[in-house]
Amino acid sequence: MRVRVNKDLCTACGVCEGLVPEVFSLENGLVAEVLLDPVPEELEDLVREAAENCPDGAIEIEEED
Numbered sequence: 001m002r003v004r005v006n007k008d009l010c011t012a013c014g015v016c017e018g019l020v021p022e023v024f025s026l027e028n029g030l031v032a033e034v035l036l037d038p039v040p041e042e043l044e045d046l047v048r049e050a051a052e053n054c055p056d057g058a059i060e061i062e063e064e065d
């Protein structure tokens, strides 16, 4: 799985970091940054959950075979 944050949509709410701090970081305070891409298999479900719960639809997932 590949994951990106659309910086034009992200409002730095922190939901993604709260769910998967291994993958998303709000350290710069402006937009969420992706720390791990591709996403390790064991974190894929949490990343899907983060994408579903992102209030701005900013998390873009690309599933791989």
Ligand code: SF4
Residues within 6 Å of the ligand: 005, 009, 010, 011, 012, 013, 014, 015, 016, 017, 024, 031, 032, 050, 053, 054, 055, 056, 057, 058, 059
């Ligand atoms: S949940 Fe969405 S809007 Fe909130 S910080 Fe993460 S990417 Fe940005």
